[in-house]
Amino acid sequence: MSSDDHDHDHHAHNAPESGAALRVKALEAVLVEKGLVDPTRLDTLTDTYEHKVGPHNGARVVARAWVDPAYKKRLLADATAAIAELGFGGPQGEYMTVLENTPRVHNMVVCTLCSCYPWPVLGLPPMWYKSFAYRSRAVGDPRGVLREFGLELPADVEVRVWDSSAEMRYLVLPMRPQGSENLTEDELADLVTRDAMIGSATVEYPSKKASTTPESAA
Amino acid sequence: MNGIHDLGGMHGFGRVIREENEPIFHADWERRVFALFLVAGRQLSNLDATRHAIERIPPERYLASTYYERWLYSLETRLVESGIATRDEIDAAQRKLQTPSAAGDMDSTVERSAPVAPEFEPRARVMDGPSDASSEGSRKTARFKVGDQVIARNLNPPGHTRSPRYVRGHRGTIFRDWGAFALPDSNAHGLGANRQHCYSVGFSGRELWGTDRPRNEHVFVDLWEDYLEPVRVRSRAVAPRAHGAKTALHRVASVAPVKQKKKLAPAKMKQVQVPKRKALSASSKAVTRTAKKTARPRKRR
Numbered sequence: 001m002s003s004d005d006h007d008h009d010h011h012a013h014n015a016p017e018s019g020a021a022l023r024v025k026a027l028e029a030v031l032v033e034k035g036l037v038d039p040t041r042l043d044t045l046t047d048t049y050e051h052k053v054g055p056h057n058g059a060r061v062v063a064r065a066w067v068d069p070a071y072k073k074r075l076l077a078d079a080t081a082a083i084a085e086l087g088f089g090g091p092q093g094e095y096m097t098v099l100e101n102t103p104r105v106h107n108m109v110v111c112t113l114c115s116c117y118p119w120p121v122l123g124l125p126p127m128w129y130k131s132f133a134y135r136s137r138a139v140g141d142p143r144g145v146l147r148e149f150g151l152e153l154p155a156d157v158e159v160r161v162w163d164s165s166a167e168m169r170y171l172v173l174p175m176r177p178q179g180s181e182n183l184t185e186d187e188l189a190d191l192v193t194r195d196a197m198i199g200s201a202t203v204e205y206p207s208k209k210a211s212t213t214p215e216s217a218a
Numbered sequence: 219m220n221g222i223h224d225l226g227g228m229h230g231f232g233r234v235i236r237e238e239n240e241p242i243f244h245a246d247w248e249r250r251v252f253a254l255f256l257v258a259g260r261q262l263s264n265l266d267a268t269r270h271a272i273e274r275i276p277p278e279r280y281l282a283s284t285y286y287e288r289w290l291y292s293l294e295t296r297l298v299e300s301g302i303a304t305r306d307e308i309d310a311a312q313r314k315l316q317t318p319s320a321a322g323d324m325d326s327t328v329e330r331s332a333p334v335a336p337e338f339e340p341r342a343r344v345m346d347g348p349s350d351a352s353s354e355g356s357r358k359t360a361r362f363k364v365g366d367q368v369i370a371r372n373l374n375p376p377g378h379t380r381s382p383r384y385v386r387g388h389r390g391t392i393f394r395d396w397g398a399f400a401l402p403d404s405n406a407h408g409l410g411a412n413r414q415h416c417y418s419v420g421f422s423g424r425e426l427w428g429t430d431r432p433r434n435e436h437v438f439v440d441l442w443e444d445y446l447e448p449v450r451v452r453s454r455a456v457a458p459r460a461h462g463a464k465t466a467l468h469r470v471a472s473v474a475p476v477k478q479k480k481k482l483a484p485a486k487m488k489q490v491q492v493p494k495r496k497a498l499s500a501s502s503k504a505v506t507r508t509a510k511k512t513a514r515p516r517k518r519r
Contacts, residue, residue, distance in 0.1 A: 020287050021247035026311035027293060028250060030303050031258045042253035049252070050242045091256070095396065112226030112382055114269055115285065124252075126240050130285045133231040139384065139437050140227045140427050148234050158434040159423075163226065165380045166416045166440035168396055195236075 054123035055194035057088045058171055061098075061121060062197065063189035066176045076100060079171065083121060092169055093120030099162065100173045101199070106157050107172050108146070108199030110138035111164040118169035122194060129198065139163055149200045172197050177205035219270075219376050220383060222277035227384040227427070248286040255289045262296040266406035270378035271295045360415040360443070366392045367449035368419060370441060378406035381445040385437075389449060390421040393438060401442050414443040 031037040061083055065072040075082040079096035083089065096118060099107035111117065112135050117125040128134055137145050142159045146152070153159065162170045174196040180188060183205075195201035225231075243249040259268055271292040272280075280288065297303050362368060370385040380402045396418065400411035423435030 020251075020284075020290060021245065022312055022315060023290055023294070023308075024247040024251045024254070025315050026308055027290065027297070028254055029311045029315070030297065030308055031254060034302050036258040036261055036302070037254060038257070041257055042250065045253040045256055046243070046249045050249075054242075097394075112384075113223055113380060114272065124242055126237065127285075128234050128236045131231070131234060132225055132228075132281070133234045136225040136228040136231050137234070140423075142435060143432070145234055149236065155432070156434070158436070159432075160420075161435070161437045162418075163382065163437060163439045165382060166396070166442070167399055168416075168418070168440055 049119070049124055053090075053120060055121075055192075055197065056189070057086075057123075058118075058121035058194070058197045059189040059192035060086055061088070061171065062173055062192045063185045065098075065173055066188055067185045072173075075173070083171075088120045090120045092116070093118050095168045096121070096171060097168055098171050098173050099160070099199075101175050101202075103175070104156075104158060105160060106146075106153055106199065107160045107162060107170075108138065108142060109162045109164060109170045109172060110135060112136070112139055113163075113165055116164035116169065118171050121171050122197060126194070128200075146200060149195065151201055172199040174201075174203045177203050180205045219273055219378065220374055221273045222275075222280045223273045224383050226382045243286075248284075251286050251290045251293070255293055259293060259296070262293070262300050262302070264400075264405055266378055266400070266402040267408075268292060268296065269402070270406040271299075273378065360395055362392045362395070362415070362417060362443070362446065362448065364392050364395060368392060368417075368446040369449055370419070370439075370445055371447050373445065375403060377403060379403050379445075381441060382439065384426060385419075385421060385439050385441070388421055388425050390419040390425070390439075392417050393420045394418040396440065399442070401444060403442075403444070412444075416440055416442045417446070419446070 028037065028039070028042075032039055061075065064086065065075050071082065071085075074085075075098050079098040080089070080094070082098075083093070083096055099109075101107055110129075115125050115130040115135070117129065134145065139161050142161050143153060146159075164170060174192065176188070177191065180191065183191075191203050191205055191207050193201055193203065193207075196203045243252065262268075263271070272288050274295070275283065275288060275291050279291075283291065294308060297308070298305050367389060368391070369389050370381060370387065372387045373379065373381060374386075394417065396416045398413040399416045400413055404410050404412040417440070418438050419441050421437050421439065422433070423431040423437060424433060426437060
């Protein structure tokens, strides 16, 4: 990562005891004093979102849908209930819809007005999802944005962009990659990336990060 | 409000930068403000008022802030506006922390003046979903049904709204009915939930951004009933109606209505072949910093 390249959304990360850090401490002191916050709860909460909730949850949902047609059917019909079957739910996931990518339709998700995101299945959003660049451009120039992610969609693939402007939260069900027929559900879940479930990537097999050797393992 | 937060369709923010191996939080204070936001935020206001507090950040400050700085700003704003604490109290707490000797015993000297409030409650408790459509103040019956042509009303309220500017005045098709939800425009301002149906409305990219865009791009936006009005006239014989929809209806007349309805009907979006690649307009390329590397603007006449 090169922080020089980052936009405004990014500039103040590692500032030492900066204005923001000081303000947060002061705010916490006031909130505790007023009885609005129990400081012991705060660590539990951040631990949840740093270690328990994340894209690995969504990957379980996707992998299950790939191997279990009945589950996939339920997922597309009532995503909130089907996701709850796997034990996932909570704030910013009360109303879920799953969008299925096909060879003819590619879905991608944005929140132009703030940064709404399906926390229970994807965790907290990455910087790029919250960036002004993505929020401003995804609805008007989706193919251009996807190209910057290295995803060049064929011209005949329809692009559907979903702006999370209300309470519905969206999860993209990516296409199962060719060659993955013999993988187990766990192995499939390992292939599924956060970006593929937002719609800014596809799922690759062998995965891009892995070696480029042919899929002899499969 | 037509605020800086309403970014859809704006140019000039450059490329989307993706950070490899990104941490969940980039600093300890971000971690802390996130937790404070969840625990205390719920007690200060509902989610709609929370969002509105972020939208009211002055534009120049909004643009210069990080995501969690905006959350911090929102918390401070709501704390003061709720009357629970004054700006002076917050400032005093900061000064106290800046004094080395005092900073250490800040936490231990704090006396709680009130019992600790309950945990952050999920949104569902605040804003009932489809099953609650019959509760007081809600509209029991949906005004629109799937497949209906609608226009996003040209509304410009100075307060909170979730109708993005880029859809206003444009024609779309009801794709799904999500059921009844509290209307942000009233809920954010303490004017009641005013529950009403909220729909996924599909707009063609060409309708929103112009006819030089590919035919096979669609944007789906979730819009409350009050944001929408029906399209009753689909032919060229458009007569402006009484309640201020003149611009929108004129737009309908000027945009080819061909196949719109079919294309957006659920589960049978028709595939439209695009003979030539038209994915990027020249203008959108121009704002891309590295445009010359990735794509070449095509001259348009």
